[in-house]
Amino acid sequence: MEETSTVPLVSVVIPAYNGSNTIEQTIKSVQVQDLRTEIIIVDDSSSDQTLTKAIAVLKSGSNSYKIIRHPSNLGLSASLNDGLAIAHGENVLVLHQDCELMKPDWISSAVKCMDPKVAVVTGYYGMSDQDEMNLAKKTFGLLRRQIHPRPAKDFEIVNFSEGKCDLYKKRVLESIGGFPTRYRIAGEDLSVSVQLRQRGYSILKQYNLPVLQRYGGKAQSFRGNLRKEFEFGRAMGGILGEHRFRIFEDIGKGYARARTTHRAVQVAYTTLLFLSALAYLSTMNPWFLVATLSFLAYRYVYYALTISSGFRNQRSLAEHPLIDTLWMPALGILSDPIYSLGFLWGLLKWVGGRKI
Structure with a gap:
């Protein structure tokens, strides 16, 4: 572990695992911030050049930094908790290895949004330009409603943090024991969100704080994205088992409600x-x-409209072949049962007391 002696106001924890394609841009987006920060890289036993590239970028900047390397893969929650344990800042920004802060005052603006009731501030997520995206990234970004118009409002209270780029009050995170290690790959942010809301805290989604997500790793292939759907479903199944229907309390409106409703409909439809x-x-x-075919037709039309809307809302994707709007919904129909199987598996794992 390496570090300098500067004690910053905000600690940025970047959990990393085989993210050599994106880690450099992520770190650079922190280095240009107008607020003093320390950067904490927690490498979860990567097998590529993630750590080498991270160290090179860190040494080229002026931020204080710390590096932790796990000898074996322990999972996302363990990485976040290890970073939290050595963080000096009163606020901690969890920033995933494929996300970039799109404003130099992103962190300072997020800090200003904190008040006694707000424990988490999350940003507005966009996607890379079409030229930087392969077909798998573009397709599933559209299907998951990750391309959507920016609402007219500046902010809203939501039921879940995004999990990719969230500013937390450190003392509040510590008061609930950090991130639950039961969730190795996904779901830790959902569990934390429910626990914080139960304690009377709010989660603020700030639309003036843009985040660019480049989607590395599994998101680069169709097979990898379908596997992610299973993992997302498994996480939500575990969350439902752990917290029951409290996950739907104070669900928010607009985009936040649309995404949560989409996931619930996937299970009901399947x-x-x-x-x-x-x-x-x-x-x-x-x-x-007739009923079976009607269900299939309904989902096809739903995904076709979702994809068409996504193309319209992202100017860089505005010119697209009509054929994309016709075949992409089929992958959405395929993702529904995969997500639902993951959901069922997550519930069963929760019942059995196993890690999810």
């Missing part, structure tokens, strides 16, 4: 589709076949 298909195969009643 359940109905499975039941109608099973009923048809059992009885050969044509009405059950």
Whole structure:
């Protein structure tokens, strides 16, 4: 572990794992901030050049920094907790290795949003230009509603933090024991969000704080994205088991509600589709076949409209082949049962008391 003696106002914890394609830009976006920070890199036993590239960029800047390297892969929550344990700042920014702060006053502006009731400030997420994205990144970015118009409002209270770039009050995080290590890959932010809301704190989504997410790792392939859908579902299944329906309290409005509703509908839709298909195969009643095909048609139209809207809302993606709008929804239909299977698996793991 390396460090300098400067004690900053904000500690930036960057959990890293095989992120050599994006880690440099992420660190540089912190180095240009107008507020003094320390940068803490927690490398979770990467097998690529992530740590080498990170150290080179850190040494070229003036920020104080610390480096932790895990001898084996311990998971995201363990990495975040290790970073939190050595952070000196009264506020801690959790910044994932593929995210960039798009304003030099991002951190200082987020700090100003903190008040006695606000424990987390999260930003407004966008995507890279089309030229920087392969087809898999673009497709699933659209399907997950990660390309969306910026609301007219400047901020809103939401039920969950984004998990990718969030400013926390350190003492509040410590009061709940940090990030739950039961969630190794995803879901730790959801659990923390529920616990904070139960204690009367708010989570503020600030639309004037843009974050660019470049999506490395699994997001670079179709197979990897489908695996991420399973992991997202597994995390939400564990969260539902742990916190019951409290996860839907104070759900917020607009974009925040739309994303949460989308995930809930994925599970409900898959359940109905499975039941109608099973009923048809059992009885050969044509009405059950009509119901099954209607469910499929509904989801196809839903995803087609989502993709079309995403293309319109991102000017760099405005010119696109019509064929993309026609075939991309099929991947959305495929992602629904994969997410739902993950959701069921997460519930079963929670019941069995295992890590999720």
